[in-house]
Amino acid sequence: MTDQQRKMLLNVNLQGFGQRPAAWRTQDVAGTELTTAEFWAQLGRIAERGKLDAVFLADSPALGNPNLRPLGQVEPFVALQAIGEATEHLGLIGSASTTYNDPYDLAERLLSLDVITGGRLAWNAVTTYAENVSANFGIDQNPDRPTRYRRAKEFATVMRRLWETAATGERIRHRGEFFDLEGRLNVPPSPQGHPVIFQAGGSPAGRDLASATAEGVFTVELLLEPAIKNYRAVKEGAAAYGRNPDDIKITPGLSFVLGGTEEEARRRYDEMETLAPDNYTLNTLSDYLGEEIKELDPHQPIPTEILDREIDETTYHRSVSYHQGIVRWIRKNNTSLRDTLRNFGGYGARIIVGTPEQVADSLEEWFLAGAVDGFNLMADEFPRGLETFVEQVVPLLQAKGIFKTEYTETTLRGVLRSQGHRYPVSAASPTTTAEHVLSTAQRSN
Structure with a gap:
């Protein structure tokens, strides 16, 4: 398959009732729906109807203020199990902290869920910087950043070695800075061997961790040219660790508010901002x-x-x-x-306020420029905004030939390896593309 024939990856970040803080006020929903299996199963079925590759759930093991933005009311992997039971092909990505977990316990739990869901699970390894989390674990304050990242790298290494014991049956002996253990897992290997590892972050320490351990990377990219540079840095970092750059896929976040016209999209955006x-x-x-x-x-x-x-x-x-x-x-x-x-509507992620055509064109431009392997989508509202994307944007991407029309892989690892770019990317005149995308984004905001 040539690079021109490869398809982009599309994951969706399930942010409670939506990426917009007031999404719970603009839809006919009850706050308690976030704690029901059917709410998550419905979102999974919508995503699978659109042939999306995976759903993603973040986590913060601390109490937030639900009046600001209701989300995170159930543990991610519990919700993912409900989604897995309601779908057949959809990948399932959940966050778990390397700072406040034990590698053996987490390795056993995640491999078990990977087996049960037929090889569709991924672990998003996060280092947990939130100050309100540490007290929940009996610690005065979070470890500093360098310590967290050293622990995260060792944590991921131990997890992978433990997962390998499921296939080999051999015990491991690990002695490191943070962990000292000996043993093996009793869980069998999954159809994809073991869960995929994702990582989020674009700092130098984050890129290094991703290059060393990750198969998928969530990034924050607001401008195209820095996105291209980050893409190359992570891929080349993977090669420096002796890895195949094609075995790591990069998917920045993208927020969107859709309307039949640009004016309608802006009006919807302003209404939701007023209710925030x-x-x-x-x-x-x-x-x-x-x-x-x-x-x-x-x-x-x-x-x-x-x-x-x-x-x-x-x-x-x-x-x-x-x-x-x-x-x-x-x-x-x-x-x-x-x-x-007014334009900071993505709260750190890029946002497009416009028509389905504008969103599809921007996704295409970034993909062809070699800045991404795909995107981590953040809909304004769930379930309504996700349904609109599936019904109106996905067909446009399929018509462009850059997104699949059917599922062809049976595991999430198979999906990642068969889609995205081959590196180095044969980009479609990146300079011209960058200028076009930036002008499109300015018109859409």
């Missing part, structure tokens, strides 16, 4: 910048001294890659604080 909690966007941007900005003049650009300020990675509690990407994006679009807040 007071100052939600302002507070979120302040958090990512690590700087309080509510007293700034809304008619003036964000001051360069805020954008130029270096963050202390040892104390910054947010994702470093989010911070870097957002600052790059603001520098390119820094007309006024008011306009920045």
Whole structure:
């Protein structure tokens, strides 16, 4: 199969009732639906109807404020089991912390679910930086960033070695900085051998962890040219570890609000923003910048001294890659604080507010430019926004020849290896493509 014939990957990030904070207010839903198996099963059936590759569930093992944005009310792998029972082909990706789990226990639980779902499971390895999590585990504060990433790399190594014992039957003996164990799993191997490993993050430490361990990578990319650079860095990093760059797939997040016309999409976006909690966007941007900005003049650009300020990675509690990407994006679009807040609708992810055609064109441009192997979709509303994407955007991508019309693989690992690009990518004139995509994104926001 030539690179021109390969198809993009499409996963969907199931963010409760939707990526928009007010999504629960714009649909006929009850808050308790998030704790029912049928809610998750319905989303899985919709995604599979659209031939999407996988669903993804994030996790934060701490109590948040559901009045701001209701999500995360059940443990990810419990919801994924409900989705797995309702579907036949859909991949199932869930997050679990390397900071607050034990590798043997997690390896056994995840391989068991991978076996039961026929080889469709993936583990998204996260290092957990949230300050409100540590107390739940009896720890005064989270370990610093370098410690978390060293632990994560060793954790993933131990997980993979334990999973291999399911096939070999041999015991392992591991002595490292964080773990000292001897044993093997009693669970048999799954149809794909063991769960796929995903990783999220675009900081230098995150890219290194992904290059060393991951088969799929969730990234935050707001601009095309940095996305191309990150894509190449991760692929070349994998090669430096002796891995095949094609065995790691990169899927940045993409938020969208769809309308029959661009005007309709903007109206829907504005209505949902009006219903969001007071100052939600302002507070979120302040958090990512690590700087309080509510007293700034809304008619003036964000001051360069805020954008130029270096963050202390040892104390910054947010994702470093989010911070870097957002600052790059603001520098390119820094007309006024008011306009920045108006266009900051992805809360760190790229967002397109427009028609199905505009969304399909932008996905195509980024894919052909060699910036991505696919996307991690974030619909404005669940289930309604996902249904609209499946019914109106997927057929356009299929007509372009860049997204499959049928499932052909039986395991998630098979899906990842058969789709996305071959590296290095034969990109379709990246410079011209970048200019086109950026102009499209500006028109759509």
